[in-house]
Amino acid sequence: MSGDIEAADTALMIQVLERLLNDDAFLDDEIKKEIKQYDNDGNLKIDKAEFKAMLNSYLGTISDDEATELFEDIDRDSSGYIEVSELKRVLRNQILQELERLKKENGM
Numbered sequence: 001m002s003g004d005i006e007a008a009d010t011a012l013m014i015q016v017l018e019r020l021l022n023d024d025a026f027l028d029d030e031i032k033k034e035i036k037q038y039d040n041d042g043n044l045k046i047d048k049a050e051f052k053a054m055l056n057s058y059l060g061t062i063s064d065d066e067a068t069e070l071f072e073d074i075d076r077d078s079s080g081y082i083e084v085s086e087l088k089r090v091l092r093n094q095i096l097q098e099l100e101r102l103k104k105e106n107g108m
Contacts, residue, residue, distance in 0.1 A: 010102060014099065014103065014108075017098060017102070018099065020091075021095055021096065021099070027088060027091070027092075028084060028088065031088055032044060032084060035084065035087070037054075038050045038054040043081075044083075044084060045079075045082065045083050046081060047080060051067060051070075051071050052067040052071075055067055055070065074087065076089075
């Protein structure tokens, strides 16, 4: 029975990840929801301090150097902000990797 539950959970996860990849409006909305939680000035962009707060909430305490390195990797245009499009690019790559891993592990 637990194998059936795991298979159903995996199938559901694959469906969600595929939807995130294939539905730009849905992915944009999800990213905007996350950004709004940490965007203190309401510009739908994340500055370094907001980004560090976001990372700390997801990962626990992270050093300033680690946060700065990650921030600069994501902020491709060096604007000093992480915008929806920049975060979307990173998340798409992460989603693709996770989707490939799940499919591989489940013989798909």
